[in-house]
Amino acid sequence: MKLALREVLLAVRRAPLLSALGVVTIAFSLFACGLFGLVAVNIRDALRRVEERVEIRAFIADATPVEAVAAAMGDIAAFPEVAHVDYVSPDSALTRARRELGEFADVFEPGVLPGSIDIRLKPDFRDPRTVKAVAGRVASYTFVDDVRYGEDWVTKLYQLRTIATIVGLVLGVAFAAVATIIIGTTIRMAVLAREREIAIMRLVGATDAFVRLPFLIEGFTKGILGGFLALLLTWIASALIDQALGFPTAFFAPGVAALGVLGGAAIGLVGSAVSVSRHLRRV
Amino acid sequence: MIRLTHVSKVYPRTGRVLDDVSLHVAKGEFVFLTGPSGSGKSTLLKLVFMEERPSAGEVRVSGANSASLRRGDVARVRRKLGVVFQDFRLLDDRTAHANVAFALEVTGAPTAAIPGKVNRLLTQVGLASKAQAYPRELSGGEQQRVAIARALVNDPFVLVADEPTGNLDDRATRGVFQLLREINAAGTAVVMATHNLELMRRSDYRTIEMLHGRIVADSADPSVAEREAARRAEAETVTP
Ligand SMILES: Nc1ncnc2c1ncn2[C@@H]1O[C@H](COP(=O)(O)OP(=O)(O)OP(=O)(O)O)[C@@H](O)[C@H]1O
Ligand SMILES: [Mg+2]
Numbered sequence: 001m002k003l004a005l006r007e008v009l010l011a012v013r014r015a016p017l018l019s020a021l022g023v024v025t026i027a028f029s030l031f032a033c034g035l036f037g038l039v040a041v042n043i044r045d046a047l048r049r050v051e052e053r054v055e056i057r058a059f060i061a062d063a064t065p066v067e068a069v070a071a072a073m074g075d076i077a078a079f080p081e082v083a084h085v086d087y088v089s090p091d092s093a094l095t096r097a098r099r100e101l102g103e104f105a106d107v108f109e110p111g112v113l114p115g116s117i118d119i120r121l122k123p124d125f126r127d128p129r130t131v132k133a134v135a136g137r138v139a140s141y142t143f144v145d146d147v148r149y150g151e152d153w154v155t156k157l158y159q160l161r162t163i164a165t166i167v168g169l170v171l172g173v174a175f176a177a178v179a180t181i182i183i184g185t186t187i188r189m190a191v192l193a194r195e196r197e198i199a200i201m202r203l204v205g206a207t208d209a210f211v212r213l214p215f216l217i218e219g220f221t222k223g224i225l226g227g228f229l230a231l232l233l234t235w236i237a238s239a240l241i242d243q244a245l246g247f248p249t250a251f252f253a254p255g256v257a258a259l260g261v262l263g264g265a266a267i268g269l270v271g272s273a274v275s276v277s278r279h280l281r282r283v
Numbered sequence: 284m285i286r287l288t289h290v291s292k293v294y295p296r297t298g299r300v301l302d303d304v305s306l307h308v309a310k311g312e313f314v315f316l317t318g319p320s321g322s323g324k325s326t327l328l329k330l331v332f333m334e335e336r337p338s339a340g341e342v343r344v345s346g347a348n349s350a351s352l353r354r355g356d357v358a359r360v361r362r363k364l365g366v367v368f369q370d371f372r373l374l375d376d377r378t379a380h381a382n383v384a385f386a387l388e389v390t391g392a393p394t395a396a397i398p399g400k401v402n403r404l405l406t407q408v409g410l411a412s413k414a415q416a417y418p419r420e421l422s423g424g425e426q427q428r429v430a431i432a433r434a435l436v437n438d439p440f441v442l443v444a445d446e447p448t449g450n451l452d453d454r455a456t457r458g459v460f461q462l463l464r465e466i467n468a469a470g471t472a473v474v475m476a477t478h479n480l481e482l483m484r485r486s487d488y489r490t491i492e493m494l495h496g497r498i499v500a501d502s503a504d505p506s507v508a509e510r511e512a513a514r515r516a517e518a519e520t521v522t523p
Contacts, residue, residue, distance in 0.1 A: 003388050014376055200372055203332075205361035205437065206389035208354070 007214040008221070015193055019222070022186040026226025027233065029179035030264050034234035036175050037252065037260070040168045045160050045250040053156070054126045055148040056119040056135050064115075064143040072141050073117060081125035081134050086118040114145065128155045180267055183226075187219055187271040191279050198279065208280050215272045223268020227261035284310060285331055285441065285474070290340035292326055292496075300326050302496040304340070308474055310440065313467045315483050316476040318493030324476040327493070328336055330443050331474065332366050333357050345440060352424060362390055365434025365442045365471075369449035371426045373418045379405065379429045380414040386436045404432040424455025441472040448479060456482070 012019045060069060069087060077085045088096070106226040119138065121131065132152050139147045191198075201211050235251065242248050252260070285308040292301035301323050308314055316324050329335040330342050333352065342349035347360045373382050383401045392400070405411050408428040418426050427447055434442055444463065448456040460482050468474045477483070483490055492500040500508040 010376075196372075197374060199372060200356075200385075201389050203361065203372070204386035204433065205390060207358045210389055210391075248394055283361045 001213070004210075004213040004217055005061060008218050009193060011218065012216070016191060018193055019218075022222045023191060023225045023229065025185050025186045026179075026222055026264055026268060027229035029182045030227055030230030030260065031233045031237075033172075033179055034230050034252075035237060036171060036261065037256075038234060038238055038249075040164075041250050041252060043164050043168070047157070047164065048123070051123070051126050051161075052120075054121060054131065054149070054154055056121070056131065056138060056147060058117045058119070058138045058141070059114045059146045059148075061143045062114065068143055069115075069117070072143075076117065076119060077133060077136060079137070081121050081130055082119055083122040084120040086117065086120075088118055090115045108151045117144075126154070135215045145155045148155045171227070179272070183223075183267050184213050184271045184275065187215075187222075187268070188275045190218065191215060191272075191275045195279070202280075208277075211280065212273070212276045215276045216269060219268040219270075219272025220265050223265035223270070223271075224261065226268070227264025230264065231257055231261055279280060284300060284308070284343075284345060285472075286343045287327075287330070287337075288341050288343075290330065290337045290342060292323075292330065292335065293338040299494050301330070301337075304496070304498055306471060306491065306498065306501075308441070311467070311470050311472050313464070313473045313486075313488040313489040314475070315488055316474060316493065317478065317480075317483065317490060318499075320478075322442045322493040323496040325445050326496075328366075328443050328474065328476060332364055332443055333360050363421055363439055364471050365431075365437070367427065367430045367434050367442065367444045367447050367487040369446040371418070371423075371430045371450075373426055373429055375418050375432075378417055379410060379416050379421065379425075379432075382418070382429055383433045383436060386433045390437060392436075400434075400436065404435055405429075407435070408432045409458075422455065424458055427455070427459050428462065429449065431459070431466070435466070435471075439471060442466060444473065444475040446476050446478065448477065448482070483494075 071087050073087060090113055092099055093115060097113060117138070119134070121134065125131075125134075128151070131149055132151065135147045135149050138144060198211055238249060238251050285306070287306045287422060289303055290301055290304045291299065293299050304323075304327065306327075308369065316327065318324055326335065327489075330337055330349070333342075333344070333347070333349065336342075336349055339488050344360055345363045347356055348424075352360075374385065377385065380398075380401055383404055387397045387400060388394075402411065402414065405414050408431050410425060410428050410432070413421060413425060416425075418429070419474060421429065427450075431442070442463070447463070448459050451459060463473050463475065464486070490500075490502045491498055497511065499511045
């Protein structure tokens with residue numbers, strides 16, 4: 001192990017440019033993935049914020065007893081799909097309408113707007129079918145005049161999310177594959193640069209495992225360094241984008257960022273293992 | 284002990300390179316392997332240090348058998364024999380001392396024992412004073428001595444040398460040959476491929492001659508040459 005570390009240091013000292021190139025290549029490959037991931041994270045974030053507004057509004061008939069409404073709200077709150085239930089009295093409906101319409105506020109007379117129960121669903125239940133089903137159940141209360149939930153809008157939003165997820169997955173896999181290939185090539189260069197050494201090691205009776213170890217260490221280290229560099233670059237890019245846009249965008253959760261760095265290390269390690277093994281099989 | 288029995292080697296692109304070669308090298312023997320360029324000397328040596336496997340027949344080297352050899356066993360065989368080449372194959376960025384030490388390190392020798400052993404070997408090959416020199420600072424003959432010292436690190440029972448003097452001038456050739464004789468005198472067998480008739484004439488070691496992938500003469504066994512002559516005569520009568 002000590003010897004393997006020495007060989008790694010020697011290799012770096014002998015070809016500092018090649019080693020640096022390896023780290024930078026890994027960093028930029030992962031940086032590209034990181035930028036893409038950032039876009040994906042922000043799109044998902046934006047969609048989720050829009051989804052937050054998916055709401056079912058059940059309008060209540062005039063003169064419905066408060067007790068009946070309260071009981072119904074209790075029932076609805078107990079639906080497994082429901083996150084939150086709100087009662088909006090006719091007065092507060094008026095206030096809200098006036099606030100939203102600003103200068104046209106005077107068109108509403110007190111008493112023209114009905115009260116309502118506003119229902120917000122849990123994140124996993126915002127697909128069109130569930131929304132419709134819940135709306136149907138709410139509509140079955142006799143005192144409910146009408147249920148609105150913007151059917152078109154919910155459907156479109158859901159389609160958009162599905163498309164974004166698929167595109168994200170496909171592009172993400174493509175980016176990762178390209179990064180792996182590029183990283184594999186740099187590692188291959190590192191192996192070829194030491195072809196002579198490998199041949200001599202084998203000639204004097206070094207085992208395959210012994211020949212492999214320094215490359216595994218090197219690949220792992222390059223992967224980690226490249227991963228951190230990529231994370232730094234992505235973070236800087238994100239900060240610059242925030243500055244340009246004037247509002248903060250979402251960044252990776254710490255766990256995801258750590259996973260990215262570990263992913264770099266894994267690519268470095270596996271790439272090295274594959275490269276050396278392929279090379280060893282030929283000699 | 285090295286034994287080849289009815290060994291053939293066929294390369295997909297170049298065809299039959301070794302043709303029914305049988306050979307036994309005893310403990311402590313010195314053997315010259317000679318023959319024109321392309322006759323298969325290097326290929327035969329590669330079979331001995333297990334860089335290549337025979338297409339037919341079997342190669343046995345100190346208990347290892349090519350027929351049942353697994354990839355992991357190759358390293359073990361290599362530690363029992365030393366190999367030197369015409370082009371030395373030293374690592375250019377390490378001193379003579381480090382080149383020899385490298386061979387000990389990669390075979391897992393105890394670290395504390397390495398420097399002493401390397402110094403002893405460099406003294407044996409007459410390079411004690413150049414231990415800290417890099418290959419580019421050494422003459423061809425000196426580089427070959429480093430390579431020989433490296434080949435001896437594991438106390439091999441045989442030294443396999445493929446034209447070890449091929450790149451050297453007469454003086455260096457004589458020096459390296461003398462060193463190989465000393466190593467042989469100390470008990471290590473030597474199998475040496477060479478074109479140098481002068482060396483063969485000046486010593487009376489066993490000489491094996493190759494032609495077109497066959498052993499056509501063996502100074503230790505006159506029947507080989509007779510058989511080959513008969514075989515050629517037969518071939519001529521069949522295809523006039
Ligand atoms: N790896 C290989 N693949 C295909 N053919 C090969 C290979 N190595 C050697 N040969 C062929 O085998 C034949 C014998 O080669 P070899 O190197 O054993 O000859 P040699 O007797 O050592 O010659 P020289 O005296 O020039 O070193 C040559 O015709 C060569 O083309
Ligand atoms: Mg040859």
